[in-house]
Amino acid sequence: MLVSGSSSSSNVFLRFKEVYSTCLLIFCTVLVMALIFDENTELATDTHPWVAFFILWIAMIWLAHVEGGQASLVGLPPVDMKLYKDSHKTSHKIMSTINMGDNLDRYLMGRQFMVLALVFVENLSAHPKDDGASILGLPEVVNDILIKTGLAIFFMTAMIAKISAQVNASRCMLDYVNNWFDFFTVQTARLIEVSGLLHCCYVVQIVFAWLAGKPLESSEAPRTPIQSVFFWFRVLMSTAILCFALAVTFYALFNERTTMWSSVPPAAAVVLFLVFMAIVGMLEGMQIAFFAVAKMTEEERAQHHWAKKTCDILFEGDGRNLPGFMVGRQMCVTLCFFIVARVTTVTAPEEGEDNIFGVSDSMQSFLETGLLGALITTIVASITWQLVASAFPMAFLSTPLTYFLLRFCLFLEWTGLCQGAWVVARVQKMMSRYKYDEVYIGTAEERAQKHKEDPESVKGDDEDYNVRPGHLYPGVPTLPLDFGPRMHTLEEIEELEKELIEHKQEVQSRIDQLEKEKVKLLSKNSPAKGADVEDIEVSMSKMP
Secondary structure, three states, X not given: OOOOHHHHHHHXXXXXXXXXXXXXXXHXXXXXXXXXXXXXXXXXXXXXXXXXXXXXHHHHHXXXXXXXXXXXXXXXXXXXXXXXXXXXXXXXXXXXXXXXXXXXXXXXHHHXXXXXXXXXHHHHHHOEOOOOOOOOOOOHHHHHHHHHOOHHHHHHHHHHHHHHHHHHHHHOHHHHOOOHHHHHHHHHHXXXXXXXXXXXXXXXXXXXXXXXXXXXXXXXXXXXXXXXXXXXXXXXXXXXXXXXXXXXXXXXXXOOOEOOOOOOOHHHHHXXXXXXXXXXHHHHHHHHHHHHHHOXXXXXXXXXXXXXXXXXXXXXXXXXXXXXXXXXXXXXXXXXXXHHHHHHOEOOOOOOOOOHXXXXXXXXXXXXXXXXXXXXXXXXXXXXXXXXXXXXXXXXXXXXXXXXXXXXXXXXXXXOOOOHHHHHHHHHXXXXXXXXXXXXXXXXXXXXXXXXXXXXXXXXXXXXXXXXXXXXXXXXXXXXXXXXXXXXXXXXXHHHHHHHHHHHHHHHHHHHHHHHHHHHHXXXXXXXXXXXXXXXXXXXXXXX
């Protein structure tokens, strides 16, 4: 096969990025582990290095399932569940719950808090207590760049727990969630939502759906009086908790009682807190807005100057900037999460200082976990902005800031700093034996064709699965058919071809096994037909 010079050089550059990014990931992992076993993190000092080690890796693995689970559970609702009822029983069980009523919205809301909480736990496990201490005898500049800034744990989280998980889950949705740990993760997210901790977001949901001039659509019957009382009680409780969290955070910031860098004055810390919350909010809302505008015509997008400039870049050519944005966005959001965690995590009082607001020692210890910061970020910087973007996607994109953030995310992706995530994804796919969804349920085009040929027995994908005001899904933008062909590389095509052949062999093996069982049953039930059975066995042995 002939390869053009530009294509060849592009592949060489891609491999180079994978190599240097993977080396960076390994180096950062070694640094963080050394930091923990030197007892130079908050958790390692307060407990034991091995405790910090296990909590860090449990949080990272769980975060990978939360992130990958979202990609799967947001992508599967349009697909007819009968197609994978027998092949993926646990995935079917999960989707039976997710597709019921408004459970997808509830899951996404609880899941968002889980992401922030796990990132804050990682920060607690890997944040240096003395960021001036030498690590492994390396030059101080290494410590300044990777440890003091938090970049080491950022690269670990971005490549191991976020991007690699979404890479696999977006193409292997069925296999990724076909396990009981993901079932447990989904139920945990639903439990968080039921607790009412995030219920003040529903007020935002109602308000912005009303402002958009469209009714808030629900797949459930109206609440009964008792359900309404319980709902609004949780809304008030959630609002009170959020106000308390904000009061504690601002008090700690103005009194230099957070893990913020000591060189940053309180006023600057407050400004950084607000700026990074806004950046997170813009990035969270952009993915919802991009999905919405992808369904619009070019004439509709052209009515707004900045929205048109943004979309022209996003959907340039065959749309390859879209996955590039998603990767760069994930890098940027993850980095902002760790910065916000550092800004908002409360420190223990020094000698002579009182607990914040005079709370008890046990309550003070809880404040030091950083969970209040995770709650603030979830509500104020994540869910709220997504709801705004779902109600006003074009207005959301019609700002220079959106255009700048898109450019910045594309630049981050181009650097290849997190290209090692694809290496991690390939290793995980090989070890977990994930297969592309096309192997089990075919492509969307194949499912549509089967539905067209037999509409009564074969259900087509839900074509109306789109962004609606006041909803958090779909959360991952995809290209409509008129934006160009599916983006398959030669490597992906060959891998899919290999998986289809293996699946065909597995199916044939299963058919052969069933035939043998059938022969045995015929032999037991009809002894007089023994000769016929022998003839069947002989003919089967001659089958290719």
